[in-house]
Amino acid sequence: MGLSHHAKAVVAACLLAFSAQASTTTTSSLTTRGSITSTPSSDIISSTSATPPSGPSSSNIPGVTSLPDVSIILNIVPTRDSPDRKDTVSDKKGTVFIDATRPINPSSCTGATPFNLTAGRLSSNGEYLSIDRDVLYKPFGVSSRPHPIATTFSVVDGFLRWYNDGFYRGRARYCQVASTGLLYVAFHIDKTWPAGCEEVDVAVHLAAQCQGGEIVPGGPILPTGLASTTGFERATGTGTGTGAGTIGGGGGGGGSTPTVAKGSWDEL
Structure with missing residues (x-):
């Protein structure tokens, strides 16, 4: 027996209501999924990106890290009385130059070793000034043997700087033994330097x-640094006296037992 007109009308109304409810549910579900897929990619990256390690990088190293198509020579000079004092011409002129191939440094610039500064690496005739990790000091000399730490060298206000977050306070220092004239690069506090080694600086010409x-x-002007060394150390937190990196645990952070690089120029 067929349905009456009244029954058919009731069934049609129920179907219409059910269809409207299903459509609303589907739209809500799609809207929810759409909100997930529309999450900005920058938010996803920021929540998953690794934090870069602290310490000097190519983006915040002060000074000039590349001098293309020119050679430079290095001059041993006394340290400045105050890092905030304005440099003078006499600060960058000394009577001893650096010969990176032998321990005796010449008093004439004609005997100085020509260096190249490229992408933060200091080299001479294809040999680089580099160092192993956890070393207290080494003679200033280039070597054909590659070592893990070879960056970052920079010229700041006419002086040579070697930055690395593994060095004490983020920067290497230079010292010279008066009795022998030997020049060393020191990577830790001065109490660990060679006996009789007094701090000096290295000027760039x-x-x-x-x-x-x-x-x-009156010759070509050497580019000056974009920021002072002191300002850089303050900005990176390496000039607070607490130390940086792992060399000898200067910052109280442990690290490997420091060593001394080979003293023979044939073993650099």
Whole structure:
């Protein structure tokens, strides 16, 4: 027996209501999924990206890390009385130059080793100044043997700087033994330096400025640093006196037992 007109009307109304409810549910579900897929990619990256290690990087190293197509020579000079004092010409002129191939440094710039500064690496004739990790100090010299730490060298206000977050306070220092004239690169506190080794600085000159055995003014101008070394150390937190990196645990953070690099120039 067929349904009456009234029964058919009731069934049709029920079906219409059910269809409307199903459509609303589907729309809500799609809207929810749509909100997930529309999450900005930057938010996802920021929540999963690894935090970069602290310490110097190529983006925050002060000064000039590349001097293309020019050679430089290095000059041993006394340290400045105050890092905030303005540099003078005499600060960057000394009577001893660096010969990175032997322990005796010449008094004439004609005997100085020509260096190249490229992408934060200091080299001479294809050999680099580099160092193993956890070393207290080493003679200033290049070697054909590659070592793990070879960056980052920079010229800041006319002086050579070597930055690395594994060094004490983030930067290597230089010291010279007066009795022998030997120049060392030191990577930890001064109490660990060689006996009788007094701190000095290393000035940078263009090789073309060496004329008649002396550095002459008026040549090409060497680019100066974009920021002072002191300012860089303050900015990176490496100038607080607490130390940085793992060399000898200068910052109280443990680390490997420090060693001393080979003293023979044949074993650099």
